[in-house]
Amino acid sequence: MSYLATTDFLDDKDFVDRYLYTMRTGNLDLSWMNAATEHVEVQAANKRRGLTFRDLDVGTYGYTELPAISRGASSLAPRGAEEPAGLPDMNAGTVRKADVWAYNIEGYYEEAMSRQWNAATDIPWKQLCETELAEDIGKAYSQLLTFLTEVEMIATDVPSKWLSQISSDYFEVKNFIATQCMDEARHAEVFRKRALTTGYGLMKASPQNERNLKFLREADSFAEASTTLHLQAEGFVLTMFRFSEYLSPTDGDKKLFRLVMQDEARHVGYGMQHLKWHLENAPESREIIHRHLAEAENFIFGGIFAPEVLESFVILAGKGSKHENIRAGVDVVNRFAIQQVEEYFERLDKCGMPERRERSTLWQVIEMAKAGTAANHA
Amino acid sequence: MSYYAEKYFFEDETTIEANQRLAEGKLVLDWFDVDAEKVRVVPSDFNRGLTYDDCNVGGYGWDAIPENIRRNYSMAARGSVLVPGLPDLGYTLNRKSEVWSNNCAELYEESKSRRWAPAVDIDWEAVRANPLSPPCTHAMRQLCTALLEIALGILEFPGRWVFWINQEFLELKSLHCAQMIDQARHVEVFRKRAMTIGGLGRASVAIEQAVKELISADTYTSGSLSVFLMLNSIVLGLFRTASSASSVDAKMFRLCMQDTARQIAYATGQLRFFLGEHPAKSLVLHEHLDQTEHVMVGILAAPELLEPLIVLAGGGTSAAQVSAGRDKVLAMHRGVIGEYLERLASVGLERRGRTRLEKVFS
Numbered sequence: 001m002s003y004l005a006t007t008d009f010l011d012d013k014d015f016v017d018r019y020l021y022t023m024r025t026g027n028l029d030l031s032w033m034n035a036a037t038e039h040v041e042v043q044a045a046n047k048r049r050g051l052t053f054r055d056l057d058v059g060t061y062g063y064t065e066l067p068a069i070s071r072g073a074s075s076l077a078p079r080g081a082e083e084p085a086g087l088p089d090m091n092a093g094t095v096r097k098a099d100v101w102a103y104n105i106e107g108y109y110e111e112a113m114s115r116q117w118n119a120a121t122d123i124p125w126k127q128l129c130e131t132e133l134a135e136d137i138g139k140a141y142s143q144l145l146t147f148l149t150e151v152e153m154i155a156t157d158v159p160s161k162w163l164s165q166i167s168s169d170y171f172e173v174k175n176f177i178a179t180q181c182m183d184e185a186r187h188a189e190v191f192r193k194r195a196l197t198t199g200y201g202l203m204k205a206s207p208q209n210e211r212n213l214k215f216l217r218e219a220d221s222f223a224e225a226s227t228t229l230h231l232q233a234e235g236f237v238l239t240m241f242r243f244s245e246y247l248s249p250t251d252g253d254k255k256l257f258r259l260v261m262q263d264e265a266r267h268v269g270y271g272m273q274h275l276k277w278h279l280e281n282a283p284e285s286r287e288i289i290h291r292h293l294a295e296a297e298n299f300i301f302g303g304i305f306a307p308e309v310l311e312s313f314v315i316l317a318g319k320g321s322k323h324e325n326i327r328a329g330v331d332v333v334n335r336f337a338i339q340q341v342e343e344y345f346e347r348l349d350k351c352g353m354p355e356r357r358e359r360s361t362l363w364q365v366i367e368m369a370k371a372g373t374a375a376n377h378a
Numbered sequence: 379m380s381y382y383a384e385k386y387f388f389e390d391e392t393t394i395e396a397n398q399r400l401a402e403g404k405l406v407l408d409w410f411d412v413d414a415e416k417v418r419v420v421p422s423d424f425n426r427g428l429t430y431d432d433c434n435v436g437g438y439g440w441d442a443i444p445e446n447i448r449r450n451y452s453m454a455a456r457g458s459v460l461v462p463g464l465p466d467l468g469y470t471l472n473r474k475s476e477v478w479s480n481n482c483a484e485l486y487e488e489s490k491s492r493r494w495a496p497a498v499d500i501d502w503e504a505v506r507a508n509p510l511s512p513p514c515t516h517a518m519r520q521l522c523t524a525l526l527e528i529a530l531g532i533l534e535f536p537g538r539w540v541f542w543i544n545q546e547f548l549e550l551k552s553l554h555c556a557q558m559i560d561q562a563r564h565v566e567v568f569r570k571r572a573m574t575i576g577g578l579g580r581a582s583v584a585i586e587q588a589v590k591e592l593i594s595a596d597t598y599t600s601g602s603l604s605v606f607l608m609l610n611s612i613v614l615g616l617f618r619t620a621s622s623a624s625s626v627d628a629k630m631f632r633l634c635m636q637d638t639a640r641q642i643a644y645a646t647g648q649l650r651f652f653l654g655e656h657p658a659k660s661l662v663l664h665e666h667l668d669q670t671e672h673v674m675v676g677i678l679a680a681p682e683l684l685e686p687l688i689v690l691a692g693g694g695t696s697a698a699q700v701s702a703g704r705d706k707v708l709a710m711h712r713g714v715i716g717e718y719l720e721r722l723a724s725v726g727l728e729r730r731g732r733t734r735l736e737k738v739f740s
Contacts, residue, residue: 003594005587009676010734015584019679019738023708026700028685033516035580042573043506050497051570061573076589077581078526078569086583088590090534110497113563118490120427129420129428143409149455153548156540156555157453157467163537163558168530171565178533178555178562181540185555186490188548192455193428196438199418204409205454207463211383213453214465217541218381295382302387305396308409314400323403330403361388372401 006086035082053106053172063106063172068281070095070169079169092167098281099223100166100173102273108266109172112179115266117259119190124252129197131250140315141249143203145195147309150205151237152187154213155180155267158229162222176270183263190256208306212299219292223278227289228296230271235347236300238264239340243332247316268347275351290359297362304337334373341366412459430483430549440483443546445655447472453545469544475655476599479647483549485640489556494633496567504626505574513695514623517686520579521620522572524683526565527581528613531589532641533561535605539598553644560637567630582682588673599652600666606645607721608670610638612677615714616687619706623690642721650725660727667727671735674718678711679738715739 009015022028038059044051057064061080074095075087094100102108133141159177166174195202216233219225241264245257279286304310310333315321317336318329345363348356357363387393399406415437421428434440438457450456451472452464471477510518536554543551572578592609595601614635621631653660677683684707689695691710692703715735722729730736 002596003590005591005673005676007587007676008672009584009588009679010672010738015679016675016738018681019675019684022681022684022688023704026688026697026704028688028695028700029681030685030695032520032580032682032685033513035520035578037577037579040573040577041506041575042570044502047503050495051500051502051574052497053566056570056573058573061577075581076527076530076586078523078530078578081523081526081578082580084580084583087581087586088583090590109562113495113497113566116490116493116495116559118427118493120429120487120490123428125421125428126424129418139410142414146455146458150453150458153545153551154453156551158541160537160554160558161541164534171530174530174533175562175565177537178558181555182559185486185552188455189430189552192548193419193430193433195455196417196419196433196435197428199416201414201417201438202455202458203414204412204459205452205461205464207452207461207465210452210454210467211465214467215381215383217467220380298383298387302383302385302390302393305393305400307396307400307406310400311405311407311409314403314405326403326405330401334401365388369401 006088037080037082052110054110057106066097066169068097070097070167074167074169076168079171090168093165094162094222095167096282097170098278099221100170100274101277102173102270103277104273105172105176105270108270109176109179112176112183112263112266115262116182117186119186119193122259123190123256125197128194128250128252131252133198133249134320136315136321137249137319138198138200139203140312142195142198142200143308143312144244144316145191145198146203147206147209147312149188149191149195149202151209151213152184152191154216155229155234156184158216158219158225161217162225166222180267180270183267187260187263190260194253194256204308206303206306206308208303209309212303215296215299223274223282223285224289224292226271226274228292230267231275231347231351232293232296232300232344234264234267234271235344236340238268239336239343243313243317243336247313249316272347272351275353279352286353289353290356293356294360297360301362301365310337334369338366338370338373414459415457429487431487434483440478440549443474443478445474447474447544447546450546451544456546456548469542471539471543471598474547475652476597477543477547477550477648478651479550479644480651481647482553482644485644486549486553486556489553489560489637489640492636494563496563496570499633500567500570500630501626502570502574505571508624508626509575510624511694513689514693515575516579517689518623518627519572519576520682520686521616521690522568523579524582524585524680524686525568525613525616526572526578527585528589528609528677529561529564529568531586531593532605532609533558533565535593535601538593539601557641560641563637564634567634571630580682582680584676584680585683588676591670591673595666599648600663602645602648603663603666604670606641607649608674608718609677610642610645611714611718611721612674614638614642615710616683619687619691619710646721646725649722649727653726657726663727664729664732667729667733671733674715674735675738678714711739
């Protein structure tokens with residue numbers, strides 16, 4: 001055991017005797033009725049929306065008045081409860097609000113709860129199972145689905161790693177992480193199931209992108225992990241989902257991508273609002289985030305041209321594997337790659353990191369690519 | 379950062395050439411003819427949709443997962459074509475028997491189909507319209523405080539392990555994600571319930587000490603047994619008893635019960651699978667339980683949980699009400715311990731006659 005309670009309750013004669021006495025006599029202490037907590041009676045501001053975390057943002061229970069640092073031992077005592085002496089320390093390593101909080105965190109959580117969907121029943125599987133795809137399209141689509149199946153659950157592994165390290169004072173963040181883990185499990189599920197209905201199954205794994213996943217797992221802090229996972233990686237994937245919807249071979253597939261997109265947009269939203277909050281409240285981290293992003297961009301550049309990802313995209317975009325299809329597909333994919341990177345830098349702008357562009361080699365590379373594309377079209 | 383790319387790709391000729399090659403439309407297509415297992419799964423029942431059970435075919439299925447995962451430490455999807463260069467992501471739970479349960483895919487599917495949202499699925503207006511008596515209101519606030527502490531603890535458990543579980547066990551990891559959202563939902567609903575009627579009460583040292591010991595188990599198997607089976611056996615009993623407080627509470631606790639019952643079903647299945655593969659390890663688990671079962675007393679007998687439950691079960695604090703409540707809670711305690719021991723016995727871990735719990739709850 002890595003932790004033993006301060007008493008063995010079965011050996012604690014006073015504790016057991018008190019229990020037996022209570023059960024024998026019915027004499028209750030009832031001192032908990034006088035717990036020193038704030039009296040509140042919240043109600044839903046909007047009855048249609050139900051009772052939300054925002055409605056609970058009152059007094060010592062709320063998040064608005066949360067101090068910048070959760071000082072002292074971090075127990076499981078719910079925020080606002082009376083905390084008697086002797087509560088154990090859960091040893092949460094992340095106790096600064098700046099390191100986990102995001103604007104609108106309560107909204108992201110409630111939205112996640114209200115927009116859960118079911119990959120088993122919300123996708124028109126009958127239609128998809130009856131659709132026969134041409135071999136080149138079918139294989140390209142299966143390859144794309146293989147990649148998506150492979151990368152989705154990194155956004156489960158990484159946040160869950162941090163969940164137990166975050167103080168329970170920030171339970172809204174922990175709850176949001178729980179919804180994200182579920183979202184990603186559903187994404188892995190839906191992409192896997194779709195790949196297994198195409199007739200081609202899962203195809204080739206992507207070593208270069210996997211190394212990027214390893215990088216995402218190994219971040220030193222939650223803020224760094226979130227910036228590269230939520231904002232950068234999921235941001236790139238969000239753009240990819242949007243293109244995938246556009247390229248989807250059937251209406252059922254378009255629906256699939258629309259559903260995953262709304263989840264992914266929420267995760268990116270959290271990442272952006274967290275980075276914004278973090279930079280505003282922990283400005284000393286700016287250089288650390290830059291350093292982390294520099295390596296993350298290196299991984300992105302190394303993985304973006306992995307043949308098993310972009311080539312399948314080219315065939316889907318060109319709607320086939322003939323020479324003219326590939327030419328058309330390359331044009332679309334070049335625009336897509338540029339858009340992916342531009343959106344990434346736009347997101348950083350909005351979070352208060354506009355200077356990232358001038359410091360980024362990735363930005364320089366994409367500027368050159370844009371110039372090249374413009375010259376070709378001229 | 380403790381992991382960097384093996385190259386600075388911006389200056390790597392191979393990467394730059396790959397970029398140019400693609401821009402010229404010269405595809406490598408090394409993925410196009412990989413030796414993938416070709417399948418076309420279909421739902422066995424279109425009303426139920428396409429389930430993971432429908433996907434349990436050939437090399438893609440969980441039946442094909444070997445006891446020891448030796449080939450894949452990456453996130454490559456089970457059944458996809460593995461190629462050289464896939465990294466080791468550091469997974470430490472790579473034995474099927476340590477984590478698997480034959481019902482995990484089914485439970486995952488169930489968790490999605492039974493999802494609910496506390497904000498809208500509980501009639502919060504009815505809580506205001508039909509208040510509990512003052513002592514029961516106090517008791518409900520205190521009970522919810524204790525349940526919140528427990529829910530926050532259980533939420534941490536899957537979070538602690540998912541990161542280390544090999545991705546080949548996809549359905550199990552997905553179930554853990556479902557368990558996390560279930561627990562988040564419990565954290566949410568108990569907080570909301572308390573705050574509609576006055577706010578939270580007092581945290582409990584005994585409960586938190588007990589929960590911390592349970593979620594800190596050294597191994598996944600002993601932790602799953604402690605948290606999902608032992609602790610949740612208590613939680614299920616608490617939910618059942620508290621559900622009689624009002625019609626709103628009946629619905630709230632019923633919804634919570636179905637989530638918790640799934641976690642118990644997983645833990646029971648996991649234990650069965652584990653002992654089926656390693657019957658000799660029952661000794662290790664017995665020793666673990668010999669040490670940890672005391673926490674059941676710590677939780678059930680914690681005054682911050684015991685007393686409000688008696689008040690709620692009896693409907694108030696008069697002598698007659700307390701007496702009635704005490705009888706119900708005593709029956710619940712005996713029921714919890716009895717069901718817990720039965721669950722263990724059903725998978726081959728007979729604790730009756732060995733456990734110290736019977737001395738207190740007989």
